[in-house]
Amino acid sequence: MADIPNKARVVIIGGGVIGCSTAYHLAKQGWTDIVLLERKQLTSGTTWHAAGLIAQLRATANMTKLAKYSQELYGDLEAETGVATGFKRCGSITVALTDERKEEIYRQAAMARAFGVEAEEIDPSEVKQRYEHLNIDGVVGGVYLPLDGQGDPANIALALAKGARLKGAKVIERTKAVSVAREGRRITAVNWENEAGESGTIETDHVVNCGGMWGREVGKMLNTNVPLQACEHFYIVTEAIQGLTQQPVLRVPDECAYYKEDAGKMLLGAFEPVSKVWALDGIPKDFEFDQLPEDFDHFEPILEAACERMPMLAEAGIHTFFNGPESFTPDDAYHLGLAPEMDNVWVAAGFNSIGIQSAGGAGHALAAWMDTGEKPFDLGDVDISRMQPFQGNKTYLAERSTETLGLLYADHFPFLQKKTARGIRRTPFHHHMLEHGGVMGEIAGWERANWFANEGQEAKYDYTWKRQSFFGNVAAEHNAVRTNVGMYDMSSFGKIRVEGRDAEAFLNYVGGGDYSCPVGKIVYTQFLNHSGGIESDVTVTRLSETAYLVVTPAATRLADQTWMMRHVGDFNVVITDVTAGEAVLAVMGPNSRELLQKVSPADFSNEVNPFGTAQEIELGMGMARVHRVTYVGELGWEVYVSSDMAGHVFETLHAAGQDMDLKLCGMHMMDTLRMEKGYRHFGHDITAEDHVMEAGLGFAVKKDKSDFMGREAVLKKAETGLENRLVQFKLTDPEPLLYHNEPIVRDGEIVGYLSSGGYGHHVGAAVGMGYVPCKGEKIADMLASTYEIDVMGTRVRAEASTKPIYDPKSERVKV
Template identity: 70%
Template structure:
């Protein structure tokens, strides 16, 4: 039997992910679904996966997908007749350090907000639930009773059978070798089987090729950054009277343990991983393993034998080393590839493929069915990956670190140490010379804070006040009380130009784009549900040209959305990010500094808030945008890359007279949260309605039709189901990050979408949504609020308007 001549969807890869996508597409009624597997089903990574199936992930929607997987696997056997081996055995994570104790207790609090049962337990309870553990140094644990484990291969085969029962065709030993294209669409997949070749004309292609995902992506013309790494585990000889125990994770020793068939399995995520097959994956790899490296694994095994002595007494039955794929940020890749209109990706699952497959397959199938993400998938959307991240040298360097980060301390602002320095602003070296401590996002090196002379330029992470806390506080005060300077060059800059630019942007954006040249408009790109796909400022440069400024991390996603929506309109869309450096001059004395470096008029009358214009500065030229993300008087100066160094020197030299302080982006985040300015990806996402996010002022329904307009009108008529509030803790000591539960009158009603320290307000500040159906603002604010941090409750004030400068007078002054 050979593949058919046409399919609505061709899925490449027959591991658990490909089988899940096929299963869920057919569940939605897709009939002509074809899955091609180069060897046999599950023969890549799935067959040797550990099969741990946890519920709790780092965000609400990733948890939602993991919980769906559990529910699906529990029902598959009845549907398909294939036993999945799924059992709810529970899981337990233990802490050996104070930092880890804080982390797992914060996770337990987060679980409450996400609807996951998680029980903090003491050392005695840890020993009771897992009698094999030596726990004299265990400080605490968290127990999740509904976590489970299953048979990875059978889970995949069950979904494959379910897909076939609904009409999918699955072909083993058939390799996809090339494709045909028309423009940005793949029109056919060429296959090879035992010397025979053929072609399937198709409407969609899905790359589920696992550790072959990068190479298959190249064949399809899309970027899928991932790297295979060695992953080690051992299985003991049978242990007499070994009963079923919860899965045990000891992340401080890089180890996890599970009981299966009377044996004990030990797996590891070592701190320094070993990338595999850097010159290409073996063509004949099938149900295979890699040469053992006992020396690499020995330190973890030594600690494990001390932690679980029964492991040492039993002896080793199997020492296994098998490859798995890892991505640059340890989040898997899902969604429509930016480079194509019908190429989808579900790959790079970072050792959580079994627990993620059900939910990922469901979400991708619904996305393919409707053309819209079913809910916010920003954590894993393939559009977050930038082209350079497919570079093999970059991937090898980053994979060496990223595998180990799975069990490292997950400090919220932890900076990756590997594969750094790829993208640098025009001011990079000038900032380093003056004490900048760099962080990284989307490859961009960005000054996050500035060290004092003689102070170590390094992060010392913790869950409380980190070593840079006072440095950021001083920068914060400079912007609030004097003048500060910081680099915003990494923010995306997309030029939209052409005869149809105005009408096109009026279709895409919620605000009115028929404005005079020089006007800056704050707006959102909405989806049909009124959810926020992008949060941008748009400056009209001329009658036919606009500049769209986006966050650094979402520049590619935002540009891709614009390109897809442009259709036949007469517009050119160009990424201009690297063409200009951007310096922000912010603070009450910003006007004084600008007057010292430029002969132009910076009065309110000549240059009001929300306008941009060309200026002279030093001996050069710039475009000065009067906007603010910190809530103070100031300008963002856009300077061509060739003049950037000169403009920086000019500002630094003149700034000495005004006590100008160089600032980092931690300061910017602290200031913006005092002003309750939303952060895309945390506070506002594709499933957050623009009105419930408190951004109705940026939507102009009086203008002609735009995406999301009907949803805005419906919501206005129906009323808000929830509202975003700002919270300030009464206690000045704790630190907020995000995902801390919000309690209203003693009951959990939500969680913080973002948090930071408000140095002017003198306490930590957070933003979060609270249900408000049928309630007035007065009733909502009359309640008593608390924020839960690692199991402790802290009273908080709530507000709809910003605690700092609620009228916005300071930045308009």
């Protein structure tokens, strides 16, 4: 019988670099009963053939923090374990062949500085100085990161595995997890079989799915949804090239190519625009260190361009033409964290060709989360709970995955929409939006009108880093809501019904607000963690003595519902997703009351329906419920109507608004309006690591409640004072555009970065928000400083305010 224990604190399934890192970091946390099961041999899935590029800079501050951690770890592992990792800091260069790409990478360089990553914008001649073999014809600029590097993927994984073993973990090869025992929302045991024909059971407290391209299959065994799909990934390795010495890692994303010097040979890899999905009917059972069939025709266009870009390739012989599988997720972000469907199943999988550079940080973060039960910092970018149940659909994954591999090197334009696997979730107003020129975007599978095309205007995106084709359209929609009346579809927002005899008490525990309120009252609120960070940003409407409606952002409905379900405890409540049951039209603007009065006999006055209350009404020949709230800073109502009456309500409101110049509006308009008003956006301005007080949302917390999650952290912060404040900025120059992550410069020094940014069409300039350190300072001291925002390397003066730039006293929403 194999030396496998019958009990373990954790069973890790999968022995690639991610599984080895998870075992290593849990052992570092002091966990001793760790078992890692690998079906074949360590690294035999994807890790062994990875290119081993190790970059520091990622799209967000926390993902960058994890990538930097990986680098530092790999630099030290060899001394700790005696296993050579091949890690070296050779630097990296990314070059642009178009002005649009140049703006993208220069904005990334500015962002890097805000994240504490050394980065330098370089011109074509400087690119040539640092990479003499490169043909710089057509190169318009580059970015150099001196501390980027490369490593030996398999040895990094083996070093992590040895480090885990040295700390007491059991790493067991040629042993497959074949089934599990489950009680409710917990896995209680993992059943295994090995190649010698032996079998057994491990009782366990936790299971971690590090199955790589098998992650979806392992997820099903564990009763969890892990959307990912294997795709073919191609590279070539040349014969030895005389005189070739160590070079920086080179990326030419406009030609879908990356280059890495390795022991005097050159590796050329590709992220082609339309990728090849692999193993739709399942990965072969005997897969181990396998290569996939060559497809030279598929790779040839990349190679032809590369021979022009790197002339030495045309002379060098090809030593290896390699095709191997890698797993890709629907949004090109990996999956990490506690699976929503279960309470002790964790996921670390789907690394989209960045597994080596991500593994150290991902293992570190996951181990910390598992050890304390709370995220060590915001991991919303990669939290598995962002994935919707339908995204595990095989047909969906097959179609979406043809695009996601190529998106790694595509232009990352603002507002870029995925082209594949669209049209899956449609609101009851979908066809109405299209009929009136709606240009659709997608979030969490929902098709939503982002803006409306004018008559004769092409209803499609025309991407650029400058003012996009819809800039004027959004300005007109923005102006309509500020000065008259606009209507837009909010049906995609999550709706979660919380009901039962303990509904009031439960919400008073899980949320920071006061839910001991009259029927019809709407409470804007946050669900807090024990650190006072914001797990959810929602409105809660009391529908009856025993029922409430929690309204969430579309993308976080599952996460928010899961958060509540995990904290039900002994409360007698039922929590139900009712999102698809009701459609929602937002009617907003100074003339919104007039429009509603035209279609309903109900009283919409302040006396009957003040701000923050809901009422049941007749509308046209149907029924609806109106919530007087706003995310745009104007008088307005959200009209909730059962899906069967949605078409009638839209047609009634739209017809009644024709003589009022009612304007149909999209999601981009809502975002620009909320930024002028300083309304926070969950996932950008407020996250699990942003303290509710520092986010400026202390007003939404009822601090004198006897017991609610996060209470001690809120009271402590009130006593000790704020260390950061969320500040709103408006550029003094009306021309530059802000998106997010631009560095905030205070009195000449970078002190933070914008959490969100957009154009304030009413205030006439770009606006944004971001956290500024303020320990021991009064607001007046903060605002007395000189502020600039770094836009693509140019510092632009900005006005700063801790109150909303637009309507600071919120008088317009209450008229």
